[in-house]
Amino acid sequence: MASYARTSQDSRERDARGVRHQHRINERTAREHGCVVVATYTDNACSATKDDRDRPAFEQLLADLHRGHAFTAGPLAGVVAVADDRLYRRSEDFIRYMAALTSAPGRVYVDRDGLRDPYSKAGLLRGAESLREAVVEGRMRSRRVQDWHWSRAMDGLPHSGPRPFGWQEDRQTLHAVESGLVRKAIEDRIAGKPIGEVAREWCELGITGTRGGRPNPQTVAQVITAPRVCGFRANRGELLMDPETGEPLVGAWQAIVTPEEWTAACATFSAGSLYMHRGPLSPRLTGRKAGPKYLASGFLRCGAEVAGGGTCDQPMGGCKSTRSRKSPYNYICNGAAGRGCGRCAISGPLVEDAIARSLFPAHGRGKVRLPEPIRLRWHSGEMRFDEKRRVIASVFTSLVIRPGRKGCPAWDYSRVVPVWKWADRIRGAEPDA
Known part of the structure; x- marks a missing residue:
């Protein structure tokens, strides 16, 4: 039996707690139905809703099901998961999963609701119904989250994630040391200093990001080109404008530099590096998706x-x-x-x-x-x-x-x-x- 676990987001501690919890439940569910888990497949912090998100473990599960066995664990007689939406939230994935699961006779699918026969009409209809529910739920949740973030942005409130570099925990008061570094980095960048040199200077000073990471050129560029440094508010990669004045909406936090200085700093980067075309929610102007160039990269x-x-x-x-x-x-x-x-x-x-x-x-x-x-x-x-x-x-x-x-x-x-x-x-x- 193959145990599959997936979470859309990891915890703040980055400890993969959610997927470990799912595998523990899968082990218990398999035992209750007389099955044994011989291989586990884990996609931590991987969305199943968007078609541009990779799920390596899911792809490997499908490949192993078609092949008939895992590389080191032996034959696979079925799949166990906490719920259907852990495996698929899109019709394409549902079709591919069912084709892989039923590519050999006698397999079963098990979740917390019990044992399911994927070859029967009832089992297929139950899977299709789960897919419909997952699609509707995903769309509604996505719309609610987007509207919530937009409403907060229109009120000029800071984002709800980890505190931005340069501000204190209240996300409004400037951090004495970090804000000074950001201000100097913007001035140096306007004067022509390479962004890599700025990153090295921060590393030599022992500076770390708000999540504990060491600065690199990409993160420094993102910090100094973020509209928040001059007080502007953005949402989903676009500046928010006051509907009455047509001017950029100003947030309820202290600015580090003036809008003119921020604009000058942004102008030193190519179009693909500007704040409004970076991050997972906004594709870069180049339209190219970054990927590894060398076979062993990342390993x-x-x-x-x-x-x-x-x-x-x-x-x-x-x-x-x-x-x-x-x-x-x-x-x-x-x-x-x-x-x-x-x-x-x-x-x-x-x-x-x-x-x-x-x-x-x-x-x-x-x-x-x-x-x-x-x-x-x-x-x-x-x-x-x-x-x-x-x-x-x-x-x-x-x-x-x-x-x-x-x-x-x-x-x-x-x-x-x-x-x-x-x-x-x-x-x-x-x-x-």
Whole structure:
């Protein structure tokens, strides 16, 4: 049995409490109906309403159902979830899910209401009714939330999320230190200073964001181009105008700079970086959706030792290289923004070759044994980039990159250390070939 859990938003603590709670309920529900959960699929903080939101675990669940088994857990005889709307909220997803679930005979679907036969007319109609209810509920809730935020904005009230950088917890009174940094950053940007240099200065001062993250060029640009810095109020990426005067609506908080200074700071960025075209609710002017350029992007973690013990453990990103034909691109730990140590780099082709060796070890003697069709498609070049990333995500939690040795030009595959998913369920596995 496959257990699926999804939440639209994570808690403030970012502890994935909601999906853990759902999996616990799924385990209990499965036991009550004589089933055993052998694989879990989790989409934390992933919306199922919008068609431009990725749900990697849901896609992997469908792939495993069509294949007939999970990579390391064995055959799948059905799915258990807290409710239908955890699995689907759109008709396209409902059709794809039912096709995958019924691609083999004898499977069941279980939720808190009981056991359901997905092959019967009654089971299909019950699923369709759940879909209709989810669509109606999603539209009504979305409209209520949008209207609530718009009404608050028209009243000039601050947003209800985490406090904005530069203001105190009341979201109206200026923070003495942070507001000074924002003011100086705007002045420096107007004078021509690179935004990356501003981010480095903030990192050297030990500044962190309101959620604890270290500043980087993107977040600094968002801070200084936000209309709130000059007192203006925006909603869903657009400035709100006073219906009587036609002038921008002024919020009920202290401004850091004048509207003229804010406008001058915004003018130093390209159109795709302006405040009204950034964020998840407003597409950029370019119309392009950002995505990974390199196969292992998002999976690698720096394994270099840091002062005080432990490892850096920061993400490593890909970048082009002109120094070697064998390694036209590398993965590096970026220390420019103060997040990583900046002392670890590795050849991109080496990493991806090491990943392939772990996924498809010689003679099939490894921690996982993927189906032969997947191996053939991977090595033949038929498998698409996004499919390969889904395979990697289904097997590895991450891959730790150990620092290299000076004067050692040969490729050292032992530098790439996989962190396997379902490690507690892999028993008696042989070492990687």
